[in-house]
Amino acid sequence: MEIVESSIGEILTRACGYLRTVCSHSAQPYRGCALGNSLCGAGCYVQHNRYVTRGRAWGSFLEVRTGAADSYRRSAARERRWARANRGAFAVYVSSSTEPFQPIEPRLGVTRRLLEAMRDDPPDALVLQTHSHRVTEYLELYRELAARCAFRVHVSIETDREELPGLAPHASRVAQRFEATERLKAAGITTWITVSPLLPIADPERFFAWVRAAADAVVVDHFIGGDGSANGSRTLRTQLPAAIAAIDPEALTLDYRDRMVAVAARHLPGRVGVGCDGFAGRFLR
Template identity: 35%
Template sequence: MNSELFYKNPKTILNKGTGFLAGYTHSLNPYTGCSFACSYCYVRQMPVSLFRKKEWGSWVDIKQNAAIVLEKELKRAKSKGEVTIFMSSSTDPYQPVENKERLTRSLLETMLQHQPDFLFVQTRSPLVKRDIDLLKLFKNKVRVSMTIETDLDEIRKIFSPFAPPINARLKTLEELAKEGIPTQATIAPVLPSSEDFPIKLSKIVNRVCIDDFFMGDGSGGKRTTRLGIETKYKEHKLEEWYDSEAYLLVYERFKKYFSENQLFISQKGFEP
């Protein structure tokens, strides 16, 4: 989606890890807003979106001084103890504008100078492979989590038509893994998929996290309900997949190809 860009100079960049991210000391969002505009994104129902009064995906705030602010805050945080960072909790750090702005890359460079104890990078964008050179330097203190909600691109087009194609994400995961970067595939939220989904991922990664609307939207599924996502399922005759136990079908399929210590459910799969 073409998004209107706004340049901001925030005074803070690190936020305290709370709620779903309570396992982290901080969360870090290079941008506000996200041009991938996924229909099910829980951020649509959060104040940052509701107060904007513009369609989610139609705008992106660029925190242009983020690296400078991060350096100051990171030094301060590290002086007080362990620092673990989740990037990002309410935007994709590798959305299209990052290709030009290189804001996320500047944050990685700063974090390499003042390394946190652990960095979790959550994205659905193949652009992350651009930063393989930096990510490798974190060694075992980083994990790149690639969102792959389904293995069926026709399903992706229904729910997130502006997000990168599934095959491009799979290839990116494969490249990251070959470079020795700790990775995981994150099926979040669980969308309709084929029985071959676990076979495809088993050839690429050894760690998978499964999450759904009901566990992962931060409100027990209430935010998703307000978005009216169930209507999309009904329109495409996929109602059986919009269920609080639908994830169990996917979990059982994956158990055939992944061991228990390789397969995680919801919050557990995002922890440091």
């Protein structure tokens, strides 16, 4: 793993593409991802972004953006004005193309300092998206953020299976992520589980009952339509589809997603979102 410090021009990127319906800006405290060789990295759509990878293998590099907090402090007022005029609200997504809780984060505190800068000069809304159980480490900071803006945490839990044959292990075990989600919710932090990308679920009734107990809402997102290509073609080029098909070929289809959504809706009526609409908080009625 190559880890380097990288300079940063602007931490706030004006959202485009599907993210535009979810937020006005994204912010990436790191570039690359040390979790890239774990299970979630197999289908991770960021590996297809040449601007990020610059030809490097996904999971082999991590750029640490130590100036993230200072950049936010410099640009927040300007970007807030722009967002309110052009997008209705200054809503920031941390992060759309890296993991904010990299294994090195406890030592470097890049995400923590960025969140502190947001606490001091808050956006209108802030979404913290993670695949890691380490998300609970800044609980006190979340309480402060929640008092100052519309703050919520998204924890990705794609399946109830601790292993998928043929793929590397999860970076954070499923049970660890559920426990983290329960802790966040118990602390009064708005917490959603993002089943993204949806993987074969061994016991859907039990899984969504667990989601109901641990989170305030759930988003179910299939790689078809959810990986930035219309038909899932990016993900179909990775090793993920074969691993899914070996367990349940139907899980490669949107019919499977709809079946899981129906189970989710029984457990969390009015609190189930699908795909991009779900990430934006537009739930099924």
